[in-house]
Amino acid sequence: MRLGLDLFLGNQFQSFKGMRVGLVTNMTGVNEKLVPSIDLFYEHPDIHLAALYGPEHGIRGDAKEGEAVESTIDPYTGVPVFSLYGASRKPSKEMLDPVDVIVFDLQDIGSRYYTYIYTMAYVMEACAEYGKHFVVLDRPNPISGSVMEGNLLEDGIRSFIGLYPIPNRHGMTIGEIALFYKHEMGINCELTVVQMDGWERQMFFDQTGLFWVQPSPNTTGLDMSILYPGTCLVEGTNLSEGRGTTRPFEYIGAPFIDGYRLAKKLNEQKIAGVLARPVSFKPVYQKHRDEVCEGVQLHVADRYAIHSLRTGLTLLETIAEMYPNDFKFVQHNEKYTIDLLAGTKEIKDKILQKKTDEFLECCGEQLERFRKQIKPYQLYK
Known part of the structure; x- marks a missing residue:
């Protein structure tokens, strides 16, 4: 070409x-x-x-x-x-x-x-x-x-x-x-x-x-780019999206997470095209700098089966359910970052209420119109 x-x-x-x-x-x-x-x-x-x-x-x-x-x-x-x-x-x-x-x-x-x-x-x-x-x-x-x-x-x-x-x-x-x-x-x-x-x-x-x-600096390769439409939403939370590591947007974690429990919970949900592996990492800058974080690395098992956004939302929904007292949405200039990323103010409630499937169903009509x-x-x- x-x-x-x-x-x-x-x-x-x-x-x-x-x-x-x-x-x-x-x-x-x-x-x-x-x-x-x-x-x-x-x-x-x-x-x-x-x-x-x-x-x-x-x-x-x-x-x-x-x-x-x-x-x-x-x-x-x-x-x-x-x-x-x-x-x-x-x-x-x-x-x-x-x-x-x-x-x-x-x-x-x-x-x-x-x-x-x-x-x-x-x-x-x-x-x-x-x-x-x-x-x-x-x-x-x-x-x-x-x-x-x-x-x-x-x-x-x-x-x-x-x-x-x-x-x-x-x-x-x-x-x-x-x-x-x-x-x-x-x-x-x-x-x-x-x-x-x-x-x-x-x-x-x-x-x-x-x-x-x-x-x-953080667009490291193809798997990262495939995951990014979903895992970029992690930027709107107090979780590390893996910036400051060798696997940004593939590593997701925080000091309060048990990586083995999270990986097990995610894999039990059989997310299409994705496997989760427990990891421990220490970001050299950005969120949780120099702190040991546990979490998961998301591996793209089937690029044709994966729905990146569903993967990211399922991840956030699972962590919010497992760690309700620790998981937080972050603000910048009095605006929720995840609202700007998601392009809607309703995504926070959908994640906390475990209704992200409902949100994704509503996207179908918008996508058809855009096509x-x-x-x-x-x-x-």
Whole structure:
């Protein structure tokens, strides 16, 4: 298969020859030989790379989650780098003045909570406002484009981890999301999507022949990415989601948990496609830093059978039932984090009342509506 990057550099860049190009990218912007798109653009005789723009974690991926990133000069190319995760998450006029066209080349991981798709939305908005052409170099959805899970974000619950009404596991590529934003969300910029050649919707990332470059410090691999639409909800609780370990979003635990009891309880429920193993771990940062936590590692036994969101909700429901006096939902700026992640305020009660199956049943109608809504923008069979 060939990436949007390959096809753009092959001949599609000709449409923008002579223009000043801005590139939104990070360490995931590489070709099939792992050569960075920054280098490919900078060294190309017919592309004028005038500016770089970095999302959360920075242009080289060395900033932790939530850590502000400063604008700087790229030491390898001397090109100015404007941060899209610092003082502003939307490019200002001054940030776009050096360029005529913005090219977006970032690897998404297929979940609503992941901020790169909202960086793209803000850049598209700015391009619409200041008359810049926006080009997306499409990349695979690593957890396939054939599965969707979850609910649509409710009105009034918008944040940088959930900006538009898309499901937890959205089943789209970054290029398809850009088309959705333009035609359904009204971000009416001049848009070009450079499609991949040879990618099919049912493909997982390890079936593409490409090398995995983790898009952020805690997106460690394919199993983590498959679990993430469900286990990311753990961030909204006082449990460790495994940040600060080698297995984030696969390790789940806390100092008050008995890992053997939890693993036994989860495996008795026969969660489709998942096996739980008791673990003990000590996070080096984030929640429960330097404390011994017991819990489970969730292993993906069958990627085609797993329902990631059901897995995450069953996990939280089980822990809430086992440890009612210890389990808590956490708040940030007087808002429950899990509300922002789940895109609804009802999930807390559903977990505590052991009614998450009821919640998931209600998601079916929303997913069917979303499938019909995005069908015109699906670029791949």
